[in-house]
Amino acid sequence: MSLVNFTAREITCKIVYYGPGRSGKTTNLQYVYGRVPEARRGRMVSLATQTDRTLFFDFLPLELGTISGFTTKFQLYTVPGQSYYNATRKLVLQGADGVVFVADSQARRFDDNLESLQNLQDNLLAQAVDVRQLPVVFQYNKQDLPRDLILNREEMDDALNFRDVPSFSADALHGSGVFETLKGVSELVLKRLAAGTAVA
Amino acid sequence: MRALEPWVAAPLQTFINESAARLILLMTTSGQVVAQHGFSRSVEVMTAAALGAAIVASTEELSRTMAAPRFGAVVHNGSRQSCMLSAFATPRGRWIGLVVFGSETSVGLVQLFFDQMVEELVMVAPKEQAPAPMLAENFEDELNTSLKELFGR
Numbered sequence: 359m360s361l362v363n364f365t366a367r368e369i370t371c372k373i374v375y376y377g378p379g380r381s382g383k384t385t386n387l388q389y390v391y392g393r394v395p396e397a398r399r400g401r402m403v404s405l406a407t408q409t410d411r412t413l414f415f416d417f418l419p420l421e422l423g424t425i426s427g428f429t430t431k432f433q434l435y436t437v438p439g440q441s442y443y444n445a446t447r448k449l450v451l452q453g454a455d456g457v458v459f460v461a462d463s464q465a466r467r468f469d470d471n472l473e474s475l476q477n478l479q480d481n482l483l484a485q486a487v488d489v490r491q492l493p494v495v496f497q498y499n500k501q502d503l504p505r506d507l508i509l510n511r512e513e514m515d516d517a518l519n520f521r522d523v524p525s526f527s528a529d530a531l532h533g534s535g536v537f538e539t540l541k542g543v544s545e546l547v548l549k550r551l552a553a554g555t556a557v558a
Numbered sequence: 559m560r561a562l563e564p565w566v567a568a569p570l571q572t573f574i575n576e577s578a579a580r581l582i583l584l585m586t587t588s589g590q591v592v593a594q595h596g597f598s599r600s601v602e603v604m605t606a607a608a609l610g611a612a613i614v615a616s617t618e619e620l621s622r623t624m625a626a627p628r629f630g631a632v633v634h635n636g637s638r639q640s641c642m643l644s645a646f647a648t649p650r651g652r653w654i655g656l657v658v659f660g661s662e663t664s665v666g667l668v669q670l671f672f673d674q675m676v677e678e679l680v681m682v683a684p685k686e687q688a689p690a691p692m693l694a695e696n697f698e699d700e701l702n703t704s705l706k707e708l709f710g711r
Contacts, residue, residue: 361562361590370590370604393709400605405612414612419604423704426697430704433589433604449615453588537709544701552697 360455360551362428370431371547372453373540376478377460378470379411379439382499385530386460387418387434390540393533394420412438415450425548432544439474448481456493456547458539460530461518463500463508468517475518493546495524497539502529561593569678570595577671580639581658585611587645592653610656614645633665642668646676649683 361370375383384404391402398421405414415435422430435454437447451457459478461471482489498514509517511527519525524542528535559574561567566584574582574595581596583603589611597603613632621628631644639660645652655676659668 361586361592372588372590395708398708400599400602403605403609414616415608417605417608419600419608420708421600423700423707425700425704431600431604433608435608445619446616449612449619452615453586453590537705541702541705544705545698548697548701 360547362551367428368431369425369428369548369551370433371455371544371551372433372435373456373458373543373547374451374454375434375436375458375460376447376451376474377439378462378467378474379441381439381460381462381467381471381474382497382528382530383436383439383460384412384416385499386458386497386528386536386539387416387436389530389533389536390420390434391418393537398422411440412436413443414438414446422544430548434540441473441477444477444481447477448484451478451481452485454492455551456495456543458495458497458543459518460497460499460528461514463498463510463514464503465507465509468509471518490521493543493550494521495526495539495542495546497526497528497530497535499528499530499535501527502532502534559593559595562591563684565682565684566593566679569675569682572678573671573675576674577657577659577668578663579657579659579668581656583607583610583656585654585656587611587615587652587654596658606656610643611654614643614654617643618645631669635665640665642672644669644672648676648679649685653679 375386377383400419403417406412418434420432422432435450437450479489496519498511515525526535526539526542530536561570570593583594583606584592585607589608591603591607594603617629617632631642633642634640639658642657645654655672657668
């Protein structure tokens with residue numbers, strides 16, 4: 359849940375990047391970390407295995423600026439994508455204000471995307487969160503790969519985006535679509551907050 | 559010392575005075591900062607809160623796996639300073655305290671005054687929920703401007 363400090367006029371929101379292993383969740387945060395001025399971000403924390411797979415989470419705190427007189431801060435998290443880390447995924451998902459589902463556009467990862475999306479719905483349901491009420495956007499990553507290896511945005515939408523939420527093509531490694539995705543989820547989260555349904 | 563809501567300030571200040579703790583952070587179980595004393599950069603506070611909440615969450619899962627009751631507190635003893643993490647219930651939901659202390663006090667004293675602070679917080683917590691913030695109609699323009707500044711584009 360977002361926290362709102364009326365005395366200091368601050369809003370803090372938690373955004374979780376979800377998706378199958380190796381889809382590019384950590385790469386999104388690394389790109390954001392590399393582009394944002396040091397004064398506006400904290401240290402990027404990565405709890406990873408020896409092979410650099412995310413073990414628990416990556417975490418990046420950001421100071422967004424002032425929105426409607428409120429200093430707005432975002433906490434960006436990723437979850438471990440590998441299926442055997444579901445217990446830690448559930449913990450990171452707790453209290454999320456918004457989710458970015460980072461899908462791997464490669465055709466051979468089609469089933470992994472579906473399985474991870476189902477897992478997201480299951481884990482939200484276990485926390486009594488209705489996925490239809492939670493701000494979610496899709497990012498279709500690796501759209502820079504050769505056309506014969508990937509599904510395009512329309513095909514990815516057909517496969518995953520049943521609720522017609524905002525979706526973005528991306529090449530997170532080079533930054534394409536990273537900014538647009540963060541902007542998309544930020545708008546949804548703040549709109550929901552403004553509607554008064556997510557204040558702790 | 560900074561507190562999200564004014565009613566948290568007095569019990570927290572008493573705890574700081576009596577326990578001689580160097581740093582304290584109160585947070586929700588999802589890692590959102592409620593109050594803090596001793597940290598200088600707000601982004602570092604958020605990092606400490608995320609890590610503290612993760613430790614408590616994973617420890618609680620571990621106790622569940624072992625079919626054991628929840629651990630009351632987790633303490634790490636260091637050579638120069640130590641830290642204690644403890645979760646507790648409030649009328650505003652379950653919160654976590656992270657306390658860093660040095661040799662000028664002891665884990666026993668910190669735990670004692672921490673428990674007193676929790677009792678006080680529970681007593682003084684308002685029952686009604688905080689109101690929703692009013693965002694201006696043009697907040698999307700401000701959001702876009704902030705994001706552009708942030709990314710330099």
